[in-house]
Amino acid sequence: MKRFLPHILLVLVGVLAGYYLTLVVAPYAVLYVFEHKLLAKVAENEVYHATLPAATPKTGTMPNPDFLYSILKYNLSGGPIRLTGLVPHDTYWSFSAYQANSSNFYVVNDGQITGDKFDFVLAKSGESLANYQLPSSAKIIYSPSATGVGLFRLLASIKLSSAQLETLRHQTQVQILKNGSL
Amino acid sequence: MTMSSPRNIRRWAAYAGLALIGLVLGSGFAIYRLQDRNIGVAIKNRAWSTFDGDANKTDWLTMGRLAIHAILVLGKTETIYFSAGADDQGHPLSSDHVYRIHGIPPSARYWSITVYDLHSDLVANESNRYNLNGETIHLGSDGLYTIYLSQKSRDENWLPAGNVGPIYLTFRLYMPSEELRRSLTTTQELPTIEEANP
Numbered sequence: 001m002k003r004f005l006p007h008i009l010l011v012l013v014g015v016l017a018g019y020y021l022t023l024v025v026a027p028y029a030v031l032y033v034f035e036h037k038l039l040a041k042v043a044e045n046e047v048y049h050a051t052l053p054a055a056t057p058k059t060g061t062m063p064n065p066d067f068l069y070s071i072l073k074y075n076l077s078g079g080p081i082r083l084t085g086l087v088p089h090d091t092y093w094s095f096s097a098y099q100a101n102s103s104n105f106y107v108v109n110d111g112q113i114t115g116d117k118f119d120f121v122l123a124k125s126g127e128s129l130a131n132y133q134l135p136s137s138a139k140i141i142y143s144p145s146a147t148g149v150g151l152f153r154l155l156a157s158i159k160l161s162s163a164q165l166e167t168l169r170h171q172t173q174v175q176i177l178k179n180g181s182l
Numbered sequence: 183m184t185m186s187s188p189r190n191i192r193r194w195a196a197y198a199g200l201a202l203i204g205l206v207l208g209s210g211f212a213i214y215r216l217q218d219r220n221i222g223v224a225i226k227n228r229a230w231s232t233f234d235g236d237a238n239k240t241d242w243l244t245m246g247r248l249a250i251h252a253i254l255v256l257g258k259t260e261t262i263y264f265s266a267g268a269d270d271q272g273h274p275l276s277s278d279h280v281y282r283i284h285g286i287p288p289s290a291r292y293w294s295i296t297v298y299d300l301h302s303d304l305v306a307n308e309s310n311r312y313n314l315n316g317e318t319i320h321l322g323s324d325g326l327y328t329i330y331l332s333q334k335s336r337d338e339n340w341l342p343a344g345n346v347g348p349i350y351l352t353f354r355l356y357m358p359s360e361e362l363r364r365s366l367t368t369t370q371e372l373p374t375i376e377e378a379n380p
Contacts (some may be wrong), residue, residue: 007200015211016202022212026246032192034253038373053345055306061253062302064354066294066313092356094293102249107260109357111291155292158317 033075034061035149044094045076045085047172052156064153066101076143080123080132083150085172087105087113091157091165097122099127100145108139121177122150131179215245219350230264230270230353230372251302262290262358262366267350269375275331275350276304277343281380283329283351285373291318291357295329295373296340297349305344310312314341330378351375 030080038059039154043050053063063069074081074097087093087110095118108118121134125142134140153168156162222284224231230359233244240248255263267272269281283295294315299306304312320326320338330336331343343349353372355362362369 011204014201015208017206017207022209023242027249058303101188
């Protein structure tokens, strides 16, 4: 039996390594597939406005059929990006950001924003923004990873018409910031 | 004997093979555990369950399950997602049964009850209605609501069950009150789910 102890230990170490490696990689793999399969046609650093979720197409993502989702596949390797747009206060609205391993690291909703506009600058964690002329009103959001997903949720409330909701969310703009300029 | 002797090569190949077997077994076990829809430490309240903890500050298994079964979820302060795959008696929900869902409007900014199949997709039905929410639901004179989850349409508060076999419900609570967040296991703001006569 002693003769096989190293072999058994080797298998056990392999089991533990395989188990934890898979668990660590899984969230990255899921977001990678989400970005490259479901959002394959969505360009990086542009906001894609999805229609209200329905039974088809099947996405397996447990969508909320009440929400108009607007999705941003961000890549900050070329510099920070600035997001601007309108915030409604008569229906639920939120912006949330997810890093490459799919964890949510930032969320803000309409009740937490004063006024009817938002102005976010999304930058890589640790990046110095000293060379950028940023508006004082901008909220700086640091992403732990260079890539990830930003998600706007807009409740399709019966208090607002489809046209009002679409007009509102299509005001969202994305701008890649260059050194020394807005 | 050198490292490159045939005997040593065979020995190291055997070690590599054993390690590889271990890696495959461990990975397979992880994949098996990731399939479980019970995300993290469950908070149970009758038929409903949610996971305990913040979506961002949790263990790897929970993070993996969240990513697979509920990608892009939010933390408990913003949203609580309760799921129910069975009625109050513990019988798995099925689209060919009729259920009566009864409750009090919860203390949240926005709330809804949505039907999904086991692949986390919305359930197809002729009405293209997948949920009821705080705006669209009709309350009784007592301030309570009663939803009928069934294939056949009902006059009021009908939630189509489609024709997909096993289903589950998600009860979303956006911006829940602090009192609700603190009493998830005991709150009476989660509706009852009982099988009803067809």
